[in-house]
Each structure stands twice: as structure tokens, then as C-alpha cells.
Amino acid sequence: MNAQTQPEFAIETRVVVKTYPSDFGDIQAVDGVSLQVRPGEFVALVGPSGSGKTTMLSILAALLKPTAGEIYLDGQNMHELSENDLVTLRREKIGFTFQANNLVPYLTAVENVELMLRLNDKLDKAGKLRARELLARLGLGERLNNLTGQLSGGQQQRVAIARALIHNPSLVLADEPTASLDTERAYQVVETFAGLIHEQQRAGIMVTHDLRMCEFVDRVLQMRDGKLVKEYTDKASIMKMVRGRAND
Numbered sequence: 001m002n003a004q005t006q007p008e009f010a011i012e013t014r015v016v017v018k019t020y021p022s023d024f025g026d027i028q029a030v031d032g033v034s035l036q037v038r039p040g041e042f043v044a045l046v047g048p049s050g051s052g053k054t055t056m057l058s059i060l061a062a063l064l065k066p067t068a069g070e071i072y073l074d075g076q077n078m079h080e081l082s083e084n085d086l087v088t089l090r091r092e093k094i095g096f097t098f099q100a101n102n103l104v105p106y107l108t109a110v111e112n113v114e115l116m117l118r119l120n121d122k123l124d125k126a127g128k129l130r131a132r133e134l135l136a137r138l139g140l141g142e143r144l145n146n147l148t149g150q151l152s153g154g155q156q157q158r159v160a161i162a163r164a165l166i167h168n169p170s171l172v173l174a175d176e177p178t179a180s181l182d183t184e185r186a187y188q189v190v191e192t193f194a195g196l197i198h199e200q201q202r203a204g205i206m207v208t209h210d211l212r213m214c215e216f217v218d219r220v221l222q223m224r225d226g227k228l229v230k231e232y233t234d235k236a237s238i239m240k241m242v243r244g245r246a247n248d
């Protein structure tokens with residue numbers, strides 16, 4: 001990897017296809033998706049159920065191999081990496097938050113965040129301080145030493161966000177990060193998430209069914225039948241889309 005030149009895009013996909021075999025013929029879950037996200041840009045991936053959002057997110061997370069197409073993370077073609085290098089790249093350069101936040105129940109809030117640093121061999125004094133600062137920034141300064149089961153859904157989701165960001169990944173992926181939250185908490189979580197993505201210059205991609213959450217993103221990509229069918233690129237058109245649908 002060339003550390004000298006900073007590529008324009010943190011993540012770029014070129015004509016990505018994912019086909020699942022089935023008894024009724026192949027299912028084209030992702031059908032030629034090309035997208036690019038810059039550092040510091042927060043993008044929402046929306047679309048009806050079955051349109052391929054989760055499949056696309058899994059491919060971006062290097063958890064699923066595409067049937068065809070190319071993916072570049074910080075300019076590195078993922079296809080050219082060995083399985084071992086892919087594991088390392090995923091651990092170092094990608095942060096995730098999932099709907100079920102996958103926190104470790106027998107660890108405290110701060111230990112869950114530190115875990116990402118430990119896995120990357122970066123759990124030093126400065127890292128520990130950053131984990132505490134990040135959780136405090138997310139409003140959990142007084143909950144650092146609580147087990148995650150002692151936290152509310154929204155608090156757990158914020159711990160998951162801290163864990164996704166703590167190792168300074170280039171790409172942060174969120175799958176329905178607000179699914180278990182009430183509206184007010186969902187707004188708070190996504191607003192804070194957006195703020196951190198902008199401030200720390202990460203590329204953020206969030207899959208959401210809740211179009212109101214698009215208020216906080218810079219761009220909306222709409223999928224249908226595995227394809228990107230529409231893009232909203234400015235605040236005014238995003239807000240029009242949010243309001244139009246929200247009033248249905």
C-alpha cells in the first residue's frame with residue numbers, strides 16, 4: 001500500500017455484482033453497483049426490503065466476496081489481497097455497527113471499546129484515554145464502567161458507535177443503527193455519529209429503513225432490485241425526500 005498518496009475516495013466500488021444460487025434460478029442481490037465515498041462524507045443507503053442493501057454492506061465490509069466487480073479501500077484493490085491480509089485490512093481500516101450491536105456482555109462499556117484497540121495491538125495509555133474521551137463525547141462519561149447489560153438500548157448503541165470509531169478506521173459501516181431506538185434517541189445517535197464522521201474524516205455508510213435519519217447524511221443512495229437507482233446529493237433534495245416520504 002502506498003502511504004504517500006491519499007486517494008480521493010476512502011471506498012470505491014466498480015460494477016459490483018453478487019449472485020446467490022437458488023432453486024428457482026440465480027438471485028441477483030447486487031447488480032452492478034458502482035459507488036464512491038470520500039473521507040469525511042456520510043452516506044445513507046436506502047431502498048425497499050430485498051433491494052440488496054445488507055448484501056452490499058457485507059461486501060463493503062469484506063465479509064462477503066462479490067461475484068464480480070472491484071472494491072478499493074484507501075486505493076487498495078481488495079481482490080488482490082490474500083485472506084490473511086483481508087482480515088488485517090478489515091480489522092484496521094473498517095469499523096462496524098450492526099442492528100444487534102454485538103457488544104460483549106461481560107465487559108464494561110469502556111472495555112468493549114478498548115477491545116478494538118487490543119485486537120489491533122494499540123491498547124496503550126493514549127488509546128485508553130481516547131476510549132474514555134470518545135465515550136464521554138457520546139454522553140457516557142459516567143457509564144464507562146457499567147456492564148453493557150446495565151445500559152439502555154440507546155446507550156448500548158452509542159458504545160457500539162465508539163467501538164466502530166476508536167481505531168481510526170477509514171470506513172465506518174452501520175446497519176440500521178437506530179432500529180431498536182425511539183425517535184428522539186435515534187435522532188441523537190445518528191446526529192452524534194454524523195458529527196464524529198465529519199470531524200474525524202471517516203467515510204461513513206449507513207443502511208436505514210428510517211428515512212428521517214437521512215437528515216444527517218450528506219448523500220443518499222437509493223437501491224432497488226440490486227441496482228443503484230437514484231442519488232440525492234444535496235441537503236435540499238435530501239430534505240425534500242425525507243419530508244415527502246415522512247408525510248405519507
Ligand SMILES: Nc1ncnc2c1ncn2[C@@H]1O[C@H](COP(=O)(O)OP(=O)(O)OP(=O)(O)O)[C@@H](O)[C@H]1O
Pocket residue numbers: 020021022027028029047048049050051052053054055056
Ligand atoms: N445468503 C443468501 N442466500 C440467498 N439469497 C440471499 C441471501 N442473502 C440475501 N439474499 C437475497 O438477496 C436479495 C437482497 O437481500 P438483502 O438482504 O441484501 O436486501 P436488503 O435490502 O438488505 O433487505 P432488508 O431491507 O429486508 O434487510 C433478496 O432477494 C434476498 O432474499
